Amino acid sequence: MKLSNKLLSILKSKTELSEQELNNLTEKQGWEIIYSLKPKTEPKIEICFTGFSPTEKNTLIKVAEENNFHIAKSITNNLNFLCCGENAGPAKMKKAEEQNVILLNAEEFQNLIETGEIPQ
Incomplete structure (x- = not known):
């Protein structure tokens, strides 16, 4: 043929x-x-950072990007993690929890990067 x-x-x-x-x-x-x-691409893990100073946030974003995370600017339908600093807004945290997004602080995020462990 x-x-x-x-x-x-x-x-x-x-x-x-x-x-x-x-x-x-x-x-x-x-x-x-x-x-x-066609190469099979795995979906990226999506994370949003909130409540951090601009310097802290930029540092965390850089680490996340280096580890193949997708950085979200808000609470999206595909969000996996919300990393919260001291000034994280309660409304954003509540919305994330309603969507079963895992909330992390900066230390837990660093541990996730280093070990792959998700906090309980």
């Missing part, structure tokens, strides 16, 4: 399939190979 020019071009550039192997593929099989080549 003849593959579409687009598919044939992609398969030749992304795989090491021989001409014989390419000729034996169906269009569907070819696309399945292409989609299997």
